[in-house]
Amino acid sequence: MPDRPFTDWHTHIYLPEHVGPVWTDRGLEMVGRKAFGEADPQTHTRTMEAAGVSRFAIVGLQIANMGMHIPNDFIGTYLHANKDRAIGIGSVDPTQPNAAGNLRVAVKEWGLHGVKISPPYQGFHPHSEEAYAVYRAAADLGIFLMFHQASVFSPNGFHEYASPSLLDKVAREFRSTKLLLAHFGKPWMNETVELMMKNRNVYADVSTLPLKTWQMYTGLRLAIEGRVTDRLVFGSDFPSFNPRSAADDFLAISELAMPLPIPRADVEDILYNRPFEIMVPS
Template sequence: MSPEVEVEVDVHTHLGEHGTHVHAPLAEHEIRAWGRVSWDVTTQEHAAAANSARTSIVLAFDAEPVGVVVPNDYVAAAVAGQDRLIGFASVNPNRPDAAARLETAVRDLGLRGLKLGPTYQHFHPHDRACLDLLEVADHYRLPVIWHQGTTFTSAAIAEYARPVQLDLAARTFPNLPMWIAHFGHPWMAECVATARRHEHFFIDVSALDTRPWQLAQALAAAYEYRIMDRILFGSDYPFSTVERTVAGLRRAAALCRRLGIAEVTDDDVDAICRRDALSRLGLRPPAPQAT
C-alpha cells in the first residue's frame, strides 16, 4: 500500500483518561504488565491520531468490575460534529436498566453500535441478560464488537473469554453484524472457526502488531478457512496506532510466506487496510460537518 493511501476504516479505537475513566484494578495491572498506563488519551489526542484513517469507530466501555468506565455521553460528545468519527455505546448487560441505557445511547446520544467485553464486564455470553441486550441491538441494527479473548488484568473472568462462546449469539441473531476484536487472541484458530460459520461475523486485527507470531498464525488460519475477506482493520488506539498496525500486518504476512504456512501477500494486507468496513457492518459514513 502506498504511503498516500489511507486506511479506510479503523474499527477499534478508544478514548479515556487515567484517573477519570481508567482506575484500579485495571490501571495498576497495566503498569504491572507494561510498565505504564497506555489507556490515557484525551479527545484532542484521539482526534489527531484518527487522521490516519478516513473513518474511525470510537468505543465507550462500561466495565466497572475492572475499573474502567468510558461513558456513552462522553463518547457522544467526542464524536459530535466530527465527520471522521463514529461513536459506539457500551452497556454492561448486568445493569438492571441495561436496555434503557442502550436505547438512550441510540435515540438521545446518536451512538451507532455496541461494545461488549464479557471478560471485563463479568457476564457470560449465554446469559439471558446478554441475549436481551442483543435484542435491543438487533432492533436498532447496531453492529456489535466483542472483546472475546485474553487480557492482562486478573480482575477479568477468563472463562467468559473464549470466542466459541459467541456461536449462540451468532445463531440467535443471524442478521446482526458482529465482530471479534484482536482475532480472539490467543485463541485465533477458534476465533476463525467460529466466524467462518456465520456470514454476518467478522474479525479485527487490533493490538496484534507487537505479537508477530500470533498475528501470522491468525492470518494463516483465516487464509486456510478462506475468510480473508472478513478481516477488518483495527488499531486499538491508544495501545497501538494505524501506522504500527499496518507495519505489523506486513511483517506477519511476510512471516507466513517465509515459514511456508500461508501465501498471505502484501495485496491481502492492502485489502484489509482498504476494506469498506462501514458497508460490511451496515453503517453509513459520518455526515460531513456543516461549514
C-alpha cells in the same frame, strides 16, 4: 509503511477518571504507561491525523468490577464532532441494572452504531438472560454487537467466558445482527475462524495482534484457508498502540520468510478496503 489513508476500526478515547485503578495499575505493570496511554479527544485527533487514518471507530467500554466507565455521551459528543469520518461504538455492562434500557437511550440520543460488551472482563456468561436483553436491544436498534471475546489481562477476569465458540449460539439466534470480535479472539483464532466460517454475520478485527507476530501469522493463515479474510478489519487499539506503527507491523506480516506466506495483497486488502458500510448500512 502505509502508502495511502486507511481506516482504523478500533480506537479509544477516555479521560483518566474514566478508566479506574485496575486498568491504570495494570498498564503501568505491563507496558509502563498509565491506562495504556493518553487518550483524551485532542490527543486522539492529533494521532489519527499524523498516522494517516482517514476514518476511525471510537470504542467505549464500561466494566463495573474494574471501576471503568467511559460514558456514552462522551463517546457521542466526539462522534458528532467527527461524524463525517467516524462511527461510534458505545458500551453497557450487562451485569448492571437496566443495561439494555441505557443502551436504547444512548443510541437514540447519540446515534451510536454499535455496542461493545465483554463477557470475560464484565463477568457474565454470553448466554445469560442479562446478556440476551442487550442483544435484543441491539437487534431492535439495528446496531452491531462488538465483543471482547478474547484473553484478558485483569487477574480478576473470567477466561471461562472468553471462548469465541460461546458466541455461536448468539450468531445463530440473531442472524440479522452483525457481531464483531475484537482482537481476532486471541489467542483462540482457530475458534474465531471456525465461528466466522459457520456464521456469515460474524466479523473480527486484528487489533493488538501485529505486535504478536506468531499469533497474527497463524490467525491470518487460518483465515486465508477458511476463506474469511473479507470479514477481517484492521484496528490499532489506540492508545495501546499507535495506528501508523500498528499498520506498519501488520503489513510486515507479509514479509515473513515462511513456507506458507501471507500474501501482501490479502494484508493490503484488509488494511485499505474495509469501509464502514460492511457493518453500518449507509
